[in-house]
Amino acid sequence: MYIKNRILPVPQEFEYSKGEDVVLGKPGSAFYRLEIGDLPDASSVKGALDLLSDHLTGVLNVNAFDAAGEIPVRIGMGKAPSGMKNSDQGYCLEVSSDGVTLEGYGELGLFYGALTLKQCLVLADNKLALPYMKVTDWPDMKTRGHFMECRYGSNLMTLEDWKHVVDHMAGMKMNQLVVAVYGCWCVQYDGRVSEYLYVPIHKYPKLKTPVVTRYYSPTKSEWVDRECLPPMFEQDFLGELIAYGKTKGVTVFPLFNSYGHNTLIPAQYPEVSAKDENGEPTLTGFCTANPETYEMMFNIYDEIIDRYLIPNGIDSFHVGLDEVWDGIAVNSEDIFRIRSPWCKCEKCRDINRKELFIDHAIKLLNHLKKRGMKNIYMYHDM
Numbered sequence: 001m002y003i004k005n006r007i008l009p010v011p012q013e014f015e016y017s018k019g020e021d022v023v024l025g026k027p028g029s030a031f032y033r034l035e036i037g038d039l040p041d042a043s044s045v046k047g048a049l050d051l052l053s054d055h056l057t058g059v060l061n062v063n064a065f066d067a068a069g070e071i072p073v074r075i076g077m078g079k080a081p082s083g084m085k086n087s088d089q090g091y092c093l094e095v096s097s098d099g100v101t102l103e104g105y106g107e108l109g110l111f112y113g114a115l116t117l118k119q120c121l122v123l124a125d126n127k128l129a130l131p132y133m134k135v136t137d138w139p140d141m142k143t144r145g146h147f148m149e150c151r152y153g154s155n156l157m158t159l160e161d162w163k164h165v166v167d168h169m170a171g172m173k174m175n176q177l178v179v180a181v182y183g184c185w186c187v188q189y190d191g192r193v194s195e196y197l198y199v200p201i202h203k204y205p206k207l208k209t210p211v212v213t214r215y216y217s218p219t220k221s222e223w224v225d226r227e228c229l230p231p232m233f234e235q236d237f238l239g240e241l242i243a244y245g246k247t248k249g250v251t252v253f254p255l256f257n258s259y260g261h262n263t264l265i266p267a268q269y270p271e272v273s274a275k276d277e278n279g280e281p282t283l284t285g286f287c288t289a290n291p292e293t294y295e296m297m298f299n300i301y302d303e304i305i306d307r308y309l310i311p312n313g314i315d316s317f318h319v320g321l322d323e324v325w326d327g328i329a330v331n332s333e334d335i336f337r338i339r340s341p342w343c344k345c346e347k348c349r350d351i352n353r354k355e356l357f358i359d360h361a362i363k364l365l366n367h368l369k370k371r372g373m374k375n376i377y378m379y380h381d382m
């Protein structure tokens with residue numbers, strides 16, 4: 001049996017030993033029993049047990065917790081060999097005459113070990129069997145993930161769709177999903193500015209971004225623009241997604257574009273917008289000399305932190321800050337006019353962009369730090 005190919009990604013260490021395959025069951029009969037040791041109380045540990053027991057139950061059609069066969073399948077925590085990199089995500093899985101032993105070296109390690117065991121457990125020749133083997137595995141990189149910043153497609157994704165993304169990532173032993181919840185781009189395919197906001201901000205109800213679906217109506221004999229709000233916004237499920245991620249070892253946290261990629265906020269609340277030389281709002285960027293800008297940004301951050309992050313024990317936040325650039329097509333009313341996110345009001349105009357940027361970043365980061373955020377991400381292409 002060449003079982004190593006079933007394990008994704010390829011484990012760091014894998015060895016076969018001599019011996020007969022260990023047969024854990026055949027459809028309708030289980031020859032194993034679960035022996036679950038002292039495990040930490042954590043979402044990903046519960047997720048690991050669910051993952052394994054659901055799979056075993058499904059593949060043999062015998063409830064895994066009722067299985068009372070002779071072969072022990074031990075699941076517990078162990079001590080990592082010294083020097084193992086990212087050992088809290090490491091595990092060891094051994095199959096021998098002694099049965100199956102899975103030891104996680106941390107909560108995530110146990111999850112990945114359970115996943116590896118699940119990947120190995122495939123019904124073949126009408127039996128569920130494993131060869132004598134030893135898998136020792138750990139990740140080279142502490143975080144492995146995706147950054148989802150997409151204005152088409154994800155703006156129509158339901159909670160089930162997002163859960164599918166998490167499942168897919170967890171299946172590849174990835175552990176980080178950053179969801180951009182606010183972003184803006186220039187006027188694109190439907191003649192409108194491409195803007196999206198995936199979380200409702202109750203203090204600022206004007207902030208919302210209907211998604212336009214265009215279709216041809218035979219009954220009306222015309223093209224119809226159907227508008228609906230993004231499901232994540234309308235059903236307000238970011239918190240649920242974060243909680244779900246934790247059961248799969250995937251940390252989900254938000255990105256909120258906080259300087260560039262920002263036209264919705266300044267267009268709806270022009271008092272915080274960057275100003276041009278005449279003091280007119282440019283409807284992009286911020287006036288960073290206006291205290292109202294920070295009152296608003298901190299209120300927005302606070303809603304996100306209080307509603308989604310703190311209840312789920314998340315202390316990571318991405319503030320964006322890339323592409324604070326002058327550009328055309330920022331507003332659909334005048335797509336050829338160059339608009340600037342850099343404020344030219346009396347207070348801002350004499351400060352160079354570097355200083356404006358650094359001062360803005362420090363203000364935002366200080367607030368997030370005060371609110372308990374320990375991992376703050378930002379871009380740096382100024």
Ligand SMILES: [Zn+2]
Nearest residue numbers: 287343345348
């Ligand atoms: Zn200003």
